[in-house]
Amino acid sequence: MKFQTHTLKNGLKVLLSPSSGEGSVTIMAMTGTGSRYESEKENGISHFLEHMVFKGSKNYPNMKSIAEELDGVGGMFNAFTGKDHTAYYSKVDKRHFETAFNVVSDIFLNPKFPAAEIKREKGTIIEEINMYKDIPVRNVLDDADETIFGKDNPLGRTIIGSKKNILAFTRKDFVTYFEKNYVAGNSAICITGSFSEKKALSMAKKTFANMRVGDVPRHEEYVHEQNSPRINLHYKKTDQTHMVVCLPSYELNNKKEVIAEVLSTILGGGMSSRLFAQVRERRGLAYYVRADQDSYTDIGSLCIRAGVSNTAVNEALKVILNEVSSMKKGVSAKELKKAKEYIKGTTALSLDTTDAQAAHIGYTTLVRKSTKDLSVFNKAIDKVTAKQVKDLAKELLVTNKLNLTIIGPHKDEKKFLKLLKV
Structure with missing residues (x-):
């Protein structure tokens, strides 16, 4: 638009x-x-x-x-x-x-x-x-x-x-x-x-015309420092365990941001993604499982989230991390094409109402500091190659940058720490 x-x-x-x-x-x-x-x-x-x-x-x-x-x-x-x-x-x-x-x-x-x-x-x-x-x-x-x-x-x-x-x-x-x-x-x-x-x-x-003027506020700059996996267990008596696996990614307007978006989509975007196929359809371990790439002005995050049976947490985490690791082996031409069309299609649908459009142009201008319309984003997505996705996977998806968060009836950090490898 x-x-x-x-x-x-x-x-x-x-x-x-x-x-x-x-x-x-x-x-x-x-x-x-x-x-x-x-x-x-x-x-x-x-x-x-x-x-x-x-x-x-x-x-x-x-x-x-x-x-x-x-x-x-x-x-x-x-x-x-x-x-x-x-x-x-x-x-x-x-x-x-x-x-x-x-x-x-x-x-x-x-x-x-x-x-x-x-x-x-x-x-x-x-x-x-x-x-x-x-x-x-x-x-x-x-x-x-x-x-x-x-x-x-x-x-x-x-x-x-x-x-x-x-x-x-x-x-x-x-x-x-x-x-x-x-x-x-x-x-x-x-x-x-x-x-x-x-x-x-x-x-x-x-x-x-007479709105208050003043210095544009600045936020505290973020620098990510991490040398080993992190685990955050939130003990709670629940009927289902909710987990999120996050890795630091690219900031807004970084040329690699769109590559990370494609990678995230192949991994966990939609019901034909790798994670959905392996975690839900093949094994029935979760109702919801997905991956998302989010960015701020100075840092991004690639996060996978899932809700699984309390007794299947270990198995689900192993499958998720295995799929994360497999991204480093490369993606097929079919997966790449589908991911690109998925991103462009879902983005278009998300802007189907005037309130969503208003939020989009406001965010683009104030946060992204950009005047580019959606066609520029679509062109950038189309230019992403399979090699770029594979190279980015090798760069981003590394063991020492893993962050695991769990809410559920679990207390043993050591058990999960042993599984945190990609």
Whole structure:
């Protein structure tokens, strides 16, 4: 998908991707900050602040007024927080573009952070933490980040933060964090779907012309140091063991990032991947098993995750590591072609809605620092060769960089350490 970038005098980027015909429009306000921009004491504030933005703004005094405004036009609204970006958006029928634009822009520019609401919302966040702790298939991913990145680095800490931090945050903390991070040069307004480009740009210029300016925040740089396998066992009485095997990979915009994406797809992308065939279809050891390549500005990770029977953990881990090791022997032309088409196809499908498109162009601009459209990514995928995948496998998939995380009724680290070889 293509989009136009307009940069206002204060540095704010207006990203427009209009489409013809009837349909929806999404207005998304995104800022290039998230949990990796937090200190240890701040951990969790990006996500908590995301909640608080909906608790009242200059023109919408409370959550009810925001909800009534958008419910009144049948629109949807939501927000999300990542490790390196946070976004607020509304998706409406194109006839109600102005309504959605006015709400999103006001809560993004003028949140009030009412002290009473902060106190009340602490209970909500605490229960959200409790909920995630009770979902091991999700919780194991947070544990896996801690294993590979370390809890002393923001990348290794959870987005939601600790209960201790949540209970300690004050209104002053929110105002300080907001004023530091929510600045024009670190933000983008993303508009996708059916709308008038001329009208949208005019409204954006008028509304955001006086947005706060300031230095674009910087995060702590990450350098991966690891000389031997790591194991993180989280003992929990569960009916199923959830495991994640991670290896450090390539950062955003590294030329090898797309090769790692192809490698990951051959290994564990889709129901015809090597891992799915060997772990689930051939042996029936897992319901879910997959591999994913994720990247940040200074590091990436290639992770395999699976949910297996408590009594089949050893066997499943052996099979997974064997498939990881086999990647170093090379891939077939058929596998390579299928992986490329899988990546391009699933990416296209993931961008089938205006809200997904808005998130994509915002992330591409603020985090990737790129103006390239999807066709450039597809061309890079097409250029990947079997030799490149094999060479990368030999480089990345090594024993001393393995990181194993497990949630389940297991305590014996030595048992698993003996199996960690590729």
